[in-house]
Amino acid sequence: MGTVKKRVKGRQALLISTENQEEMFFLEALLKKLGIKSKLLTDEEREDFGLGLLMKEVDTGKTVSYEKVMKKLKRK
16 A cells, blocks of 8 residues: 655644454554553544545535525425
């Protein structure tokens, strides 16, 4: 697997998914030893993150009027 180097200003984050708890605890201990802050996400936080990514993907930047939304809702 190749590496991608991208310069990003400001604070950076890395999201890692592990196959099991042993790997997770190993990485958490390694990051702590290296002085890198880490945080384990709850299931709810992971779902919120995924939902946010999906919302960003489908965001067209277009707006819809209140009337159009209400008209659609009333049809159902």
